[in-house]
Amino acid sequence: xxxxxxxxxxxxxxxxxILARLALGEATVNELAxxxxxxxxxxxxxxxxxxxxxxxxxxxxAQRRPxxxxxxxxxxANVWLERYRALFEARFQKLDSLLEEMKAERAKRxxxxxGARK
Amino acid sequence: xxxxTLKPQGDREIVVVRAFNAPRDLVxxxxxxxxxVQRWMLGTDGWSMPVCRIxxxxxxxxxxxxxxxxxxxxxxxxxxxxxxxxPARIVHKEIFDGTPKPIASHITxxxxxxxxxxxxTMVIRYPTPEVRDFMLKSGMEKGxxxxxxxxxxxxx
Numbered sequence: 335x336x337x338x339x340x341x342x343x344x345x346x347x348x349x350x351x352i353l354a355r356l357a358l359g360e361a362t363v364n365e366l367a368x369x370x371x372x373x374x375x376x377x378x379x380x381x382x383x384x385x386x387x388x389x390x391x392x393x394x395x396a397q398r399r400p401x402x403x404x405x406x407x408x409x410x411a412n413v414w415l416e417r418y419r420a421l422f423e424a425r426f427q428k429l430d431s432l433l434e435e436m437k438a439e440r441a442k443r444x445x446x447x448x449g450a451r452k
Numbered sequence: 453x454x455x456x457t458l459k460p461q462g463d464r465e466i467v468v469v470r471a472f473n474a475p476r477d478l479v480x481x482x483x484x485x486x487x488x489v490q491r492w493m494l495g496t497d498g499w500s501m502p503v504c505r506i507x508x509x510x511x512x513x514x515x516x517x518x519x520x521x522x523x524x525x526x527x528x529x530x531x532x533x534x535x536x537x538x539p540a541r542i543v544h545k546e547i548f549d550g551t552p553k554p555i556a557s558h559i560t561x562x563x564x565x566x567x568x569x570x571x572x573t574m575v576i577r578y579p580t581p582e583v584r585d586f587m588l589k590s591g592m593e594k595g596x597x598x599x600x601x602x603x604x605x606x607x608x
Contacts, residue, residue, distance in 0.1 A: 337588060338581035341460045414588040418466070419458045421495070426456065426470050428492035429482055433474035436482070 340411045343387035348372070349380050356390060356403040366401065463581040466588075468574040476565040479572065480539035483561065484508050494518070499527075510536055514544070539563055555583060 343349055352366055367377045381401060384390045388407045393400040456470040472479050482488045486504040494501060495518065503517035514531035528549050535543035541562050548555040558577045563570050578584040 337460075337585040338463050342463060415458060415460070418588055419456065422458060422468055422470070423456055424495075425493055426472075428494060429479075430472065432482055432488065432492050433472055433478055436478045436488075437474055440478070 337411055337414060339387045340389065340407045343383050343389055344408075344411075346380065346383075349384055352377075352380060352384065352401075353389060353403060353408075356401055360393070360400040360402045362398045362400050460584070461575070464578045464584050466576045466578075466584065468576070469571065471569055471571045473569055475568055476563040476570040477539045479570045480542075480563055483542065489516070497521070503528075506531075508533065508536065510534065555587060557587075 344353075348370060351370065355361060355366060355369070363374055363377055363381065366381070367374050370377065381390065381392075384401075385392060389404055390401045391404055393402070456468065458466065458468045461467045482492065484506060486506050489506070490501045490504045493516070498521035499518050500521075501516060501518050503515060506512075506514045508514075510533055512533050514529075514533070516529045516531070518527040520526070530547045530549070531544050533542065533544045535541065541560070543558075543560050546557045546559060548557070556579055560575045560577075562573045564573070565571075578587060
């Protein structure tokens with residue numbers, strides 16, 4: 335499964351809401367369609383995208399086919415983003431201290447108007 | 453004070469937003485003057501940047517080279533500046549050659565100042581969704597390798 339499939343599946347607010355609902359427990363298409371004010375086929379389309387991305391699985395019961403949240407791809411995507419984030423954050427924290435030095439240097443060279451005598 | 457967001461956007465972009473407690477001309481300098489860049493654009497585990505050359509003009513080139521603390525490993529990046537609007541905006545292309553295949557990206561950085569604080573927004577665009585995935589995943593592997601190094605240090 336590519337990350338892109340995960341991100342694309344997550345890019346839609348309805349699909350994110352469906353996942354949030356499924357985090358509370360499994361549900362059938364009918365149960366999912368109700369709060370969203372959407373037709374069953376429209377919900378089914380979203381479920382198909384989520385299923386292809388591995389974010390949900392469907393039960394075997396032919397009548398109900400309840401949907402269940404699969405947390406693995408979501409966790410993977412988060413881990414990858416976290417790593418990338420950690421690198422940027424480490425750099426930016428070094429930049430924070432450098433900027434403090436640069437501000438102090440500037441204040442020394444050119445006293446700020448607030449510090450100037452009237 | 454550091455509320456950074458890093459998010460995927462569309463199928464091949466990553467957007468990074470971070471505020472700095474400094475006016476934007478200083479932030480802009482820190483991004484474009486080699487002697488300043490060398491002090492912060494580093495890895496997480498003692499990597500240094502012995503080489504940083506920046507010919508900061510439209511069409512000008514940049515070269516950044518990193519070294520691991522033991523000097524055995526290296527990483528390098530070449531850049532070309534496409535648009536420059538001091539101190540508000542930089543558009544540049546990057547080629548990262550620390551991987552089996554060179555990775556290209558196109559980066560738009562904007563600096564917006566408000567009340568003495570500067571918000572940086574970087575939009576990093578990769579040529580394909582697969583390349584973006586690869587960058588995210590390789591970042592993870594590198595991070596894991598670093599963690600293992602730390603673990604080794606702790607147990608040895």
